[in-house]
Amino acid sequence: MSGIRLQLPTLQNWSCHSCSGCCHQHDIEITDAEKERIERQNWTPADGIPASTPAIVTTRSLLGKKRHTLGHRPDGGCVFLDDAGLCRIHAKFGEPAKPLACRVYPYAFHPAGKSVVVSLRYSCPSVVSNKGRSLDAQSDDLRRLALDVVPDSYRRLPAPDVSPQQRLDWSDFLSLVDAVDGMLAKPRVPFLMRLLCALYLVDLIGQSKFEKISGARLREFLDLVVQATEAEVTEENFPNQEPTAAGRMQFRMLTAQYARKDTHAVLARRWRNRWTLLRSAVAFAKGKGTIPILQESFGTATFSDLEGEFGSVTEEMAEIFTRYFRVKVQGLHFCGAAYYDVPFVEGFQSLALMFPVVMWLARWLAVSDNRRTLTTDDVSRALAIADHHHGYSPIFGSGSFRRRVRLLASTKEIEKLCCWYAR
Numbered sequence: 088m089s090g091i092r093l094q095l096p097t098l099q100n101w102s103c104h105s106c107s108g109c110c111h112q113h114d115i116e117i118t119d120a121e122k123e124r125i126e127r128q129n130w131t132p133a134d135g136i137p138a139s140t141p142a143i144v145t146t147r148s149l150l151g152k153k154r155h156t157l158g159h160r161p162d163g164g165c166v167f168l169d170d171a172g173l174c175r176i177h178a179k180f181g182e183p184a185k186p187l188a189c190r191v192y193p194y195a196f197h198p199a200g201k202s203v204v205v206s207l208r209y210s211c212p213s214v215v216s217n218k219g220r221s222l223d224a225q226s227d228d229l230r231r232l233a234l235d236v237v238p239d240s241y242r243r244l245p246a247p248d249v250s251p252q253q254r255l256d257w258s259d260f261l262s263l264v265d266a267v268d269g270m271l272a273k274p275r276v277p278f279l280m281r282l283l284c285a286l287y288l289v290d291l292i293g294q295s296k297f298e299k300i301s302g303a304r305l306r307e308f309l310d311l312v313v314q315a316t317e318a319e320v321t322e323e324n325f326p327n328q329e330p331t332a333a334g335r336m337q338f339r340m341l342t343a344q345y346a347r348k349d350t351h352a353v354l355a356r357r358w359r360n361r362w363t364l365l366r367s368a369v370a371f372a373k374g375k376g377t378i379p380i381l382q383e384s385f386g387t388a389t390f391s392d393l394e395g396e397f398g399s400v401t402e403e404m405a406e407i408f409t410r411y412f413r414v415k416v417q418g419l420h421f422c423g424a425a426y427y428d429v430p431f432v433e434g435f436q437s438l439a440l441m442f443p444v445v446m447w448l449a450r451w452l453a454v455s456d457n458r459r460t461l462t463t464d465d466v467s468r469a470l471a472i473a474d475h476h477h478g479y480s481p482i483f484g485s486g487s488f489r490r491r492v493r494l495l496a497s498t499k500e501i502e503k504l505c506c507w508y509a510r
Contacts, residue, residue: 091202091203091230091233091234091237092201092202092203093202093203093204093205093226093229093230093233094199094202094203094204094205094417095205095222095223095226095229096205096206096207096222096413096414096417096418097221097222097223098410098413098414099207099214099217099221099222099410099414100217100218100219100220100221100222101193101207101211101213101214101217101218101219101220101222102213102218102219102220103213103219104212104213104218104219105171105172105173106172106212106213107164107168107172107173108210108211108212108471109189109192109193109210109211110164110165110167110168110172110174111162111163111164111165111168112163112210112348112475113188113192114156114157114159115156115157115165115186115188115189116154116155116156116188117143117155117156117157117186117188118155118186118187119153119155121155121186121187122143122145122155124184125142125143125176125186126142126143128176128179128180128184130142130167130175134175134179135169135175136166136167136175137160137166140158140159140160140161140166141158141166142157142158142166142167143155143156143157143158144156144157144158157186174189187235187236190232190235191232191235191236192208192211193207193208193209193210193211193214194206194207194208194229194232195207195208195418195420195425195478196232196233196236196237197418197419197420197423197424197425198237198238198241198242198244198424199257199261199419200242200246200257200258200261201242201257203233203237203241204417204418204419205222205229205233205418206414206415206417206418206419206420206425207414207418208474208475208477208479209411209470209471209474209477210471210472210474210475211471212467212471215407215411215467215470215471216467217410244424245257246260246261246423247260247419247422247423247424247428247429247430247431247434248423248430248431249263249292249293249297249430249431249432250292250293250430250431250432250433251430253296253297253430255297255301255305256301258302259297259301259302259305260431262305262306262309263292263309263431264416264417264419264431266288266292266309266312266313267285267288267289267416267435268413268416268417269313270284270285270288270313270316271285271409271412271413271416272409272413277400277405278400278404278405278408278409279400279505279506279509280320280321280322280325281409282408282412282439282442282505283320283325283502283505283506284316284317284320285412285435285439286435286436286439286501286502286505287316287319287320288312288313288316289431289432289435289436290432290496291312291315291316292312292431292432293432295308295312325502325506327506327507327510328503328506328507329503329507330500330503330504330507331498331500331503333498334495334498334500334503334504335374335504336372336374337491337494337495337500338440338443338447338495338500338504339371339372339374339390340368340371340372340491341440341444341488341491341492341495342371342444342447342448343367343368343371343381344476344480344482344483344488345444345448345472345473345476346381346382346385346448346451346472346473347381347382347476348381348382348384348472348475366379367379367381374390375390375391376389376390377389378390378393378451382472384452384468384472385451385452385455386454386455386456387455388451388454388455392450392454393447393450393451393454395459395510396510397449397450397453397459397460397461397510398460398461398510399509399510400509401463403463404461404463404466407463407466407467407470408442408445408466411441411470411474412438412441412442415438415477416435416438420477420478421434421435421437421438421478422434422435425478426477426478426484427478427483427484427489428484429484429489433489433492433493433496436492436493436495436496436501437483437489437492438477439501439505440492440495440501440504441470441473441474441477442505442508442509443501443504443505443507443508443509444473445466445469445470445473446461446466446469446508446509447508448469448472448473449461449465449466449468449469450465450508451469452465452468452469453465
């Protein structure tokens with residue numbers, strides 16, 4: 088394990104800027120060993136831990152399994168967060184004493200054959216803004232962190248399925264990943280067209296059979312498919328069609344899941360019963376009237392307010408989306424074990440839906456501020472809100488959510504939604 092080989096997204100920078108957002112928006116689950124270690128640290132009110140707030144909360148699942156999480160203050164912040172936005176455990180005992188979940192965030196490590204790829208969570212504003220040191224400069228620290236995260240058996244894990252009933256070895260699977268990443272990286276091509284080309288390419292991959300081609304022959308096949316994609320998907324051949332009423336309804340239901348903020352503090356304060364969630368779901372299904380406010384970031388708006396034109400995707404927005412999609416693709420943060428064991432094709436279709444989701448949420452933020460023109464800040468904030476869930480909220484791996492993605496893909500509504508909300 089000491090010789091672990093990391094593949095880093097060279098286009099991404101990150102350093103912690105102590106915004107404390109992660110300490111407010113995430114429940115931090117800890118192990119039995121971490122619980123015992125924190126209890127031995129003997130935290131008291133003199134250390135800034137309120138006597139009325141438990142440092143550790145233990146609950147049980149319906150099956151009786153124990154779950155330990157760090158406590159939260161009434162304002163939603165972690166009980167160990169100080170007034171300066173810093174961690175008390177870190178300050179008193181050093182970074183290694185923090186729970187592993189805190190030390191890993193916002194990184195994600197995913198096995199990729201003989202190596203491990205690194206992705207990041209864009210729920211961190213510093214990741215979205217690309218602020219900090221390059222990941223290359225942090226390779227030694229990341230390698231040490233990977234030793235605590237990646238199982239010793241990672242080289243024996245199979246590649247994700249390409250589509251149901253179809254699987255390749257790691258070398259060939261990564262050739263598919265490289266083809267999609269290359270499409271997203273095309274220079275001097277508008278981001279929307281790159282995303283549409285990637286969707287078309289993935290659809291062709293899903294229709295192909297790879298039993299008799301591999302290695303160099305597979306790469307030659309992918310070169311031909313890429314050329315066919317670039318010839319077929321052009322602005323002239325891809326009219327900006329309005330999504331259907333059924334497609335919009337499915338999309339709103341999906342977007343509502345991204346707009347929620349299901350953390351300990353929010354659930355305790357806002358979602359006191361299931362009727363609230365049910366009423367919100369009904370409102371999103373109808374798509375009429377005022378949009379239910381699912382978290383404090385959003386203000387009052389109607390569903391009709393978010394339609395129409397809000398301005399095209401600027402170069403600054405395109406840079407953010409390009410970096411986001413390439414980091415997720417390079418880091419395999421969209422399929423397989425990293426994403427609810429979803430196959431490659433379906434996983435990328437789900438990832439592609441992040442674009443219209445973020446644009447829809449960005450419109451909501453703009454309207455909340457009495458504007459009908461999007462800013463880069465709207466897109467950045469919307470991406471941080473949406474990516475909070477990507478690969479981590481169980482609902483996104485549920486049968487109902489996956490059926491919604493497959494339906495939108497099979498009816499070509501994903502492409503329509505991407506075009507419609509890029510206006």
